[in-house]
Amino acid sequence: MNNIKELKKKIREHIWSIMEMKNTARFPRPVYGRIPNFVGAEQAALKIKSLDIWEKAEVIKANPDSPQKPLRYYALMNGKKLIMATPRLREGFLLLDPSKIPSTKYSYASTIRGAFIYGRKISLREIPMVDLIVTGCVAVDRRGGRLGKGGGYAELEYAILREIGSIDEQVYVVTTVHDIQIVDHVPLEPHDLTVDIIATPTRIHIVEPRPPKPKGIIWELLGEKRKLSVFRELEDIVKKKS
Numbered sequence: 001m002n003n004i005k006e007l008k009k010k011i012r013e014h015i016w017s018i019m020e021m022k023n024t025a026r027f028p029r030p031v032y033g034r035i036p037n038f039v040g041a042e043q044a045a046l047k048i049k050s051l052d053i054w055e056k057a058e059v060i061k062a063n064p065d066s067p068q069k070p071l072r073y074y075a076l077m078n079g080k081k082l083i084m085a086t087p088r089l090r091e092g093f094l095l096l097d098p099s100k101i102p103s104t105k106y107s108y109a110s111t112i113r114g115a116f117i118y119g120r121k122i123s124l125r126e127i128p129m130v131d132l133i134v135t136g137c138v139a140v141d142r143r144g145g146r147l148g149k150g151g152g153y154a155e156l157e158y159a160i161l162r163e164i165g166s167i168d169e170q171v172y173v174v175t176t177v178h179d180i181q182i183v184d185h186v187p188l189e190p191h192d193l194t195v196d197i198i199a200t201p202t203r204i205h206i207v208e209p210r211p212p213k214p215k216g217i218i219w220e221l222l223g224e225k226r227k228l229s230v231f232r233e234l235e236d237i238v239k240k241k242s
Contacts, residue, residue, distance in 0.1 A: 040201025145186030
C-alpha cells in the first residue's frame with residue numbers, strides 16, 4: 001500500500017512539474033499541491049457540455065477547483081442546479097439555484113467566493129438526486145483511473161452522496177484535464193474514485209467498460225476528517241436508517 005501511495009506521489013509531482021515547465025498551467029500558480037488549472041479549460045468544458053448526459057442533467061455536483069469553473073458556469077447558464085462541495089468539506093455543500101441568481105452574476109457565482117455569496121449552505125438531508133458529477137484531476141488514465149491532489153475529498157464527496165442515496169453507480173463522473181495530464185496508468189486503491197468520461201482541449205474519451213466506483217464511506221479510513229460536521233451529520237443519518 002505504501003508503494004502505491006509513493007507511486008501516486010511521483011505521478012502528481014511529474015504532472016505538476018511538466019505543466020509548469022511547458023507553461024500549460026494557468027492561474028493560480030504554481031500548480032503544485034492543486035488540481036491544476038490549464039490552458040484550454042474552456043474548450044474541454046465545451047466538449048462535456050455537448051454530451052447528452054449533460055443536456056439531460058437537471059442537478060450537477062461539481063468540485064470547487066479553478067479548472068472546472070467553466071463547467072460550473074455552463075451549468076448555471078443552462079438552468080441546472082449546482083451542488084458544490086466547499087473546499088476540504090469544511091462547510092459541507094452549497095446549493096446554487098440559477099433561478100435565484102442574477103444571470104449577470106453566474107460567472108462570479110461559479111467561483112469559490114461567489115458560490116458562498118450566491119449559493120446556500122445545505123444539510124445532507126437537503127441534497128437532491130444528482131444526475132451528473134464533475135470532478136477535477138491531477139492525472140488520469142484511459143481506463144478511468146484518476147489522481148486528485150492527495151486529500152481524498154473527491155472520494156469522500158462521492159461516498160457521502162452514495163451513503164445518502166443521492167447517487168447510484170449509474171451516475172456518470174466526468175472530468176476536464178489538459179492532454180498532458182493523461183498518463184499510461186494510475187494505481188488505484190479500493191476507496192479511489194474513477195471517471196467515466198475525460199475531456200481535454202483536443203478530444204473526448206469515453207471509458208469503456210465503465211470502471212467500478214466506491215460504494216460508500218470506509219469509516220476506518222476517515223481519521224481526523226471524521227470530526228468534520230458533515231460526517232457527524234452523516235453518522236446521524238446512517239444510524240437513523242439502521
